[in-house]
Amino acid sequence: MPFAVPDACTLPTAEQPLRLAEFDDLFATAVRRIEPITDTHARMRLTGPHGLTATVRDLTARETECCSFFTFTVTTEPAADGEALTLDVEVPAQHADVLAALTQRAGTVSARTMP
Incomplete structure (x- = not known):
């Protein structure tokens, strides 16, 4: 699934597929x-x-290093087994398309693994 990397991203091109993975x-x-x-x-x-x-x-900190327009906020929640959390992702208005693409990808990828 293609994902357009914004020009503002400073992650080397060779590393982008690894981060996306x-x-x-x-x-x-x-x-x-x-x-x-x-x-x-x-x-x-x-x-x-x-x-x-x-x-x-770790992943969101590394992503913020190369795409500084992202703001990630991690909030932990009670979990009976394992861990649960909320991840808030915010971007400035000029990068709303990047957020839309990211959430669409998240929805598509997570839906493929849900029963």
């Missing part, structure tokens, strides 16, 4: 719900094994 893995294994809040703000609910929060924090 990391996000796809996260979307496929952990995303349970995606809630568009506004054109510039989306919320994802994730669940997974212990270590999920650390994985999400």
